Amino acid sequence: MLLLLLGLVLSLALAQKLYPEEIVEQDFNMTRAAGSWSSISLASDNVMWIGVNGDLHLFIRTIELLLNSSLLFHFRFWMQGECVFVTVVCEKTPKNAEFSTVYRGENKVLILETDYWMYIIFYLKNVRFGIETQVLALYGRIPVLSDPLLDRFEKAYRKYGMGPRNTINLAEKDLCQY
Numbered sequence: 623m624l625l626l627l628l629g630l631v632l633s634l635a636l637a638q639k640l641y642p643e644e645i646v647e648q649d650f651n652m653t654r655a656a657g658s659w660s661s662i663s664l665a666s667d668n669v670m671w672i673g674v675n676g677d678l679h680l681f682i683r684t685i686e687l688l689l690n691s692s693l694l695f696h697f698r699f700w701m702q703g704e705c706v707f708v709t710v711v712c713e714k715t716p717k718n719a720e721f722s723t724v725y726r727g728e729n730k731v732l733i734l735e736t737d738y739w740m741y742i743i744f745y746l747k748n749v750r751f752g753i754e755t756q757v758l759a760l761y762g763r764i765p766v767l768s769d770p771l772l773d774r775f776e777k778a779y780r781k782y783g784m785g786p787r788n789t790i791n792l793a794e795k796d797l798c799q800y
């Protein structure tokens with residue numbers, strides 16, 4: 623009887639874990655969006671930005687919510703055989719989950735969707751020398767994400783007029799962790 627009960631409790635716990643979290647597309651809770659993330663995939667209408675030597679070929683480590691509601695992104699990237707660490711502060715704007723930062727030009731950064739638990743999709747619009755560039759970033763709580771979440775990312779970048787040729791896969795490509 624005790625074993626049966628234990629089994630029931632365990633399977634209930636497991637069912638909870640496997641049940642997907644609700645996907646949020648507005649009114650984001652930035653406390654829940656913060657924490658550890660891994661870069662999974664990037665998409666851009668200018669792939670030079672996200673390619674191996676691109677300015678946005680960055681691997682996310684953590685996102686910190688600062689006391690003044692700004693976001694601090696901790697990135698790392700590989701340059702000339704070395705791991706380089708870079709942090710970027712994104713200042714809060716009056717809009718929910720919308721931020722701005724100066725990094726290689728003016729940037730607007732916002733969240734498109736997340737379940738907080740497994741994945742998050744960021745949208746960035748950069749303006750530099752009057753030229754607009756859009757970038758979408760898929761981050762995962764774990765270094766590899768399941769196909770349904772990759773499909774959600776594809777749906778998101780297609781909405782911004784991009785296709786698979788506009789993307790680069792960063793999952794498990796972070797040379798710094800080896």
Ligand SMILES: *[C@@H]1O[C@H](CO)[C@@H](O)[C@H](O)[C@H]1NC(C)=O
Nearest residue numbers: 649650651652653654655738
């Ligand atoms: C945001 O999430 C945190 C952590 O889960 C929670 O403590 C807080 O109440 C949430 N805030 C709102 C406005 O729901």
Ligand SMILES: *[C@@H]1O[C@H](CO)[C@@H](O)[C@H](O)[C@H]1NC(C)=O
Nearest residue numbers: 688689690691692711713714
């Ligand atoms: C928020 O705090 C960070 C870190 O101290 C700082 O860099 C940033 O300028 C602050 N933002 C505002 C709007 O005060």
